[in-house]
Amino acid sequence: MNQVKLNVEELKGFIKHMIVNNQTIQAQGKVPVAVNIEGDAGLGKTSAIMQLGQEIGKQVVKLNLAQLEELGDLVGFPVKEYQVKNAEGKTLWITEQEIEMAGTKGYRVVDKRMSHAAPEWIQGKGEGGILILDDYTRADQRFTQATMELLDRQEYVSWKLPKDWHIILTTNPDNGDYNVTSLDVAQKTRFISVELKFDVEVWAKWAETAGIDGRCINFLLMHPESITQRINPRSVTTFFNAITSIEDFDSNLPLIQMIGEGSVGPEFAGLFTMFINNKLDRIISPKDILEKDTQYVLNTLTHVIGKDDEYRADIASVLATRLVNYSLNFSTKHSVPQEMVDRLVVLSTESNVFTEDLKYRLVKDIINGNKVKFAKLIMNQEVMKMAIN
Secondary structure, three states: OOOEEEOHHHHHHHHHHHHHHHHHHHHOOOOOOEEEEEOOOOOOHHHHHHHHHHHOOOEEEEEEHHHOOOOHHHHOOEEEEEEEEOOOOOEEEEEHHHHHHHHHOOOEEEEEEEEEOOOOOOOOOOOOEEEEEEOHHHOOHHHHHHHHHHHHHOEEOOEEOOOOEEEEEEEOOOOOOOOOOOOOHHHHOOEEEEEEOOOHHHHHHHHHHHOOOHHHHHHHHHOHHHOOOOOOHHHHHHHHHHHOOOOOOHHHHHHHHHHHHHHOOHHHHHHHHHHHHOOHHHOOOHHHHHHOOHHHHHHHHHHHHOOHHHOOHHHHHHHHHHHHHHHHHHHHHOOOOHHHHHHHHHHHHHOOOOOHHHHHHHHHHHHHHOOOOOHHHHHOHHHHHHHHO
């Protein structure tokens, strides 16, 4: 069965909808619908949901099912309970430790049962939360079987999840490339499945906020095809973080090649060193584009991007993307100075460095990203004409 493929931003939007929908149907007495996020390792399935939880103010509990050894760590441990009754006919279910106290208050035992104590991970949690069952299909079948009751009714024997809790599963594809347990039809019908895909534009936006080396962001924007199942965003980020302290890549190629081969493999490392050999790691940064002398910046951009038959559309696109992401990230932490607005006006209306479609994209994405902070940009008549057309 084909699954919907979403990038991280689309996934967050979808999960937000499911949470609102679950709140609606739970108010009608129905059980919230669980979601399974399937995708290759390193795409950020779990981290995306944890970030979303923070953004919408939900408690988040992550249980890595593949790492649990005792079933009780997931569903709680068995406990014997006793039903006691007093002279007025009032009945209570209590634990063995509470029998003596109940006796002093006139209660006597009339029945007993085996129950389950609520597991430690849910104790003390109030309304509104997300339960992530991580690496769901890598777990022992005892755990996947036990979660079926949680998925069906959001409860297990004698305890239940608080109101407004939502269950999210994460899984790797069952395509022979991962050591996973196949899910049968009965299990698959208990949740909605979507597939997470890699999107270099979304990754670049995240990388700008995460402080990933700008030279490395440029590389991946130019070579998104380098991301494969074996070379995933997590391993690439590890490689990038391992070389970020190297100021001059060109003088340290052997070291970078060695680190690359040990983290992302020789093919990726070779492509990266070719990027360095072509001096593409020295492309002007978005910070310099927005802050340095106007004429210097325009001359530099013309030299880097070229013109006419030698125009490098790939480099121009990378720089436009970096400018948008840098500007929006800057605006979340600072007020936007008039000088930055003026420079964006020059780049989008007065210079011929970028093509018309890139100029439009530059203006549209920045204004849509933060209308308040970049209000002065839209007030420019030329920019306004571009945004309207």
